[in-house]
Amino acid sequence: MRHDESRALYDRALSVLAGGVNSSVRATKPYPFFVERGDGAHVIDADGNRYIDYVMGYGPLLYGHDAPEPVQAAVQKHAAAGPMYGAPTEIEVEHAEFVARHVPSVEMIRFVNSGTEATVSAVRLARGVTGRDKIVIMQGGYHGAQESTLVDGGPDDAHPSTAGIPSSFAEHTIPVPFNDTEAIHDVFEKHGDDIAAVMAEPILANMGIVHPVDGYLQTLRDVTDEHGSLLIFDEVITGFRVGGLQCAQGKFGVTPDITTFGKIIGGGFPVGAIGGKAELIEQFTPSGNVFQSGTFSGHPVAMAAGHEYLKYAAENGVYDHINRLGKRLRTGISDILEDQAPEYTVVGSDSMFKTVFTRHGASGRSDACKSGCVQDDSCDNFDACPKTGADVASAETDRWERVFWHEMKDHGIFLTANQFESQFVSYAHTDEDIEETLEAYKEAL
Ligand SMILES: *Cc1c(COP(=O)(O)O)cnc(C)c1O
Numbered sequence: 001m002r003h004d005e006s007r008a009l010y011d012r013a014l015s016v017l018a019g020g021v022n023s024s025v026r027a028t029k030p031y032p033f034f035v036e037r038g039d040g041a042h043v044i045d046a047d048g049n050r051y052i053d054y055v056m057g058y059g060p061l062l063y064g065h066d067a068p069e070p071v072q073a074a075v076q077k078h079a080a081a082g083p084m085y086g087a088p089t090e091i092e093v094e095h096a097e098f099v100a101r102h103v104p105s106v107e108m109i110r111f112v113n114s115g116t117e118a119t120v121s122a123v124r125l126a127r128g129v130t131g132r133d134k135i136v137i138m139q140g141g142y143h144g145a146q147e148s149t150l151v152d153g154g155p156d157d158a159h160p161s162t163a164g165i166p167s168s169f170a171e172h173t174i175p176v177p178f179n180d181t182e183a184i185h186d187v188f189e190k191h192g193d194d195i196a197a198v199m200a201e202p203i204l205a206n207m208g209i210v211h212p213v214d215g216y217l218q219t220l221r222d223v224t225d226e227h228g229s230l231l232i233f234d235e236v237i238t239g240f241r242v243g244g245l246q247c248a249q250g251k252f253g254v255t256p257d258i259t260t261f262g263k264i265i266g267g268g269f270p271v272g273a274i275g276g277k278a279e280l281i282e283q284f285t286p287s288g289n290v291f292q293s294g295t296f297s298g299h300p301v302a303m304a305a306g307h308e309y310l311k312y313a314a315e316n317g318v319y320d321h322i323n324r325l326g327k328r329l330r331t332g333i334s335d336i337l338e339d340q341a342p343e344y345t346v347v348g349s350d351s352m353f354k355t356v357f358t359r360h361g362a363s364g365r366s367d368a369c370k371s372g373c374v375q376d377d378s379c380d381n382f383d384a385c386p387k388t389g390a391d392v393a394s395a396e397t398d399r400w401e402r403v404f405w406h407e408m409k410d411h412g413i414f415l416t417a418n419q420f421e422s423q424f425v426s427y428a429h430t431d432e433d434i435e436e437t438l439e440a441y442k443e444a445l
Contacts (some may be wrong), residue, residue, distance in 0.1 A: 015208070060268050111272070188226075
């Protein structure tokens with residue numbers, strides 16, 4: 001596989017883009033391949049190499065690289081007609097109506113331009129509505145590039161995880177381990193009256209994919225209700241991916257006060273959204289007093305793409321297809337691990353998957369967890385299946401990044417470049433793609 005063009009492009013990029021990229025996760029070593037174009041479930045790089053793509057833009061591309069015809073038509077129509085105005089448009093109302101109809105927690109919504117913007121606004125809204133400052137987050141959770149959540153440490157030693165954030169900001173953030181019922185109760189016992197919200201991904205999806213243990217999300221619902229705090233589900237990845245159109249909250253049967261969206265909801269264009277009960281979302285300006293605004297918010301092209309994306313999913317067997325292939329892939333990888341690396345663990349559900357290079361997985365796995373760890377305590381591998389972000393971080397993360405990812409790429413399979421980021425099956429993937437991918441796993445593991 002030649003990479004001369006990509007290397008030359010990266011050489012140029014290093015002079016004018018920080019680290020040669022516009023989002024840090026793209027800077028794979030020694031240099032990333034530059035994409036020339038997408039084709040269904042594949043991407044083709046600047047040197048003409050073709051890969052089966054499971055990165056899928058880090059989540060948004062439910063249909064792969066060729067959107068269904070109604071999506072393409074709507075995008076072209078709205079791009080040609082404006083593309084944007086600084087005045088409201090019908091497509092924003094239609095998209096909001098659709099989301100409110102399908103997602104249990106959403107009566108009203110505010111569209112923004114990225115997942116980060118959505119979580120920033122959700123935190124501000126929670127603080128504004130409750131008059132409290134503290135935010136509880138999950139260790140290993142990810143809520144975008146925002147000041148209140150780029151925080152490491154535990155409940156008593158929270159500190160910014162990056163340069164550029166005053167440590168006084170982190171004083172208002174309380175990180176707790178995911179899936180730890182005792183930790184969340186302790187924190188509420190101590191700080192309950194000061195906690196504006198708990199913000200959590202219903203499945204940790206930026207940390208190897210960590211499934212909630214039975215009852216954990218309900219515990220978050222109960223403890224926030226008890227203390228007058230809000231529950232925010234960050235469904236930027238899981239929204240319209242896990243649980244289909246009802247999202248992860250519908251699948252798990254736990255309804256948050258506020259939900260943040262991004263990724264799929266914009267049909268491949270920049271987007272974010274904050275949804276919830278009308279009485280909460282109405283507290284944003286201009287109806288309320290929590291400031292929220294954006295030049296590009298509700299951008300007609302993104303709204304049209306997102307709306308047609310979801311409508312197409314409602315009218316076709318999209319989730320059946322991608323969830324079936326997801327299960328086939330996870331089960332196939334489990335079988336390979338059984339033979340070649342029983343200590344590793346397959347995680348994920350619906351159309352998300354990952355192999356965590358755990359060090360002590362059980363061999364002889366039962367059907368309960370063959371198609372991905374869902375924290376079923378009858379599974380032989382229950383103890384080794386990651387419960388927290390720290391469990392994933394203690395896996396063989398270097399092996400993934402330095403050896404395995406490159407081997408898969410050389411076999412023509414494009415996976416996310418580190419142990420932590422999720423991978424996605426799209427509607428464009430086929431059974432043949434899955435076969436070819438499993439062959440590559442067999443050789444690379
Ligand atoms: C991707 C992601 C974000 C950030 O979204 P951007 O559009 O990259 O700003 C926030 N939360 C979760 C759970 C995400 O996966």
